[in-house]
Amino acid sequence: MAYRIAVIGGDGIGPEVTAEALKVVRAAGISFDTTSYDLGGARYLRDGEILSDATLNELRGFDAILLGAVGTPDVPPGIIERGLLLKMRFDLDLYVNLRPFVGTAPGQSEPHSFVVIRENTEGPYVGEGGVLRKGTPHEVATQGSVNTRMGAERAIRFAFELAVQRSQANPSHKPHVTLVHKTNVLTFSGDLWQRAFDAVAADYPKVGTAYNHVDAACIYFVQDPHRYDVIVTDNLFGDILTDLGGAVSGGIGLASSANLNPARTGPSMFEPVHGSAPDIVGTGKANPIAAILSAALMLDFLGEGDTATRIRSACASHSGTGSTTDIGSQIADAVAG
């Protein structure tokens, strides 16, 4: 059976890295058909389309969506992000943003391996709030954070399940989940998250737990990343922490992500953490490994875990140097056998 994959290359280096990811998946022996969707900032500037309801409904019919990167400096901030990326995350109910980090942080002697589970449909991202008296000295802007018990709990439960799976895959490894928040200041949302976390933890007596304030977590990411196994956090903290995670794990050129609908009521979406990098488009300097590892996460979710593992080990053995297409071809050759 051939998987049906919707491909949104997007802007800047997005199409370049996505092409390499598909090359590697094909070389690994997975059969799939792709349908390309021309979406992103460049498309918006051409004819105004961001993501119509008709296109979104078409996307619902695929097994997965592979996305490169969207956004161009010619479009004001927020339009493509909200209208395309966040619209997919929200409307397809991609409530888990899973971002794994493997690497050796600067100054550390041992490699770390942890996963951030970022809640992906709530928090300050929902667009609650507004502006009054805009442009006057009395201007007011509010942007609230929306946190539902259901939303926090389902992300937290996913994190505990993942910790159990990771320990089953590697029995020397004790399952552990850390909640990251800012409960000392965000007393309403932090309290909801903490109580949801404690309630789920009670169902997993064999999984160790910890709590870190987000500011302290930034120190630990750099100075003691080995303390982490699975981290669960809200949408905005997760956004910020995962850029830091990339920076301490070999760079953002290696950081992959999966936007998952674990209920499988529709397709999940896979994309590198990095952006469209318009400054290096067409130069061959973009590292396709983040996109290739994102495709490996797609294969995990499609039930092709053995192939995903082969792709990950080929990426880990690669020096990471070379042009975009050279790196892609070398990893493709390595997985082809």
Ligand code: IPM
């Ligand atoms: C990410 C990105 C997005 C986010 C932007 C592009 C809206 O930074 O996927 O981390 O903030 O979620």
Ligand code: MN
């Ligand atoms: Mn981000």
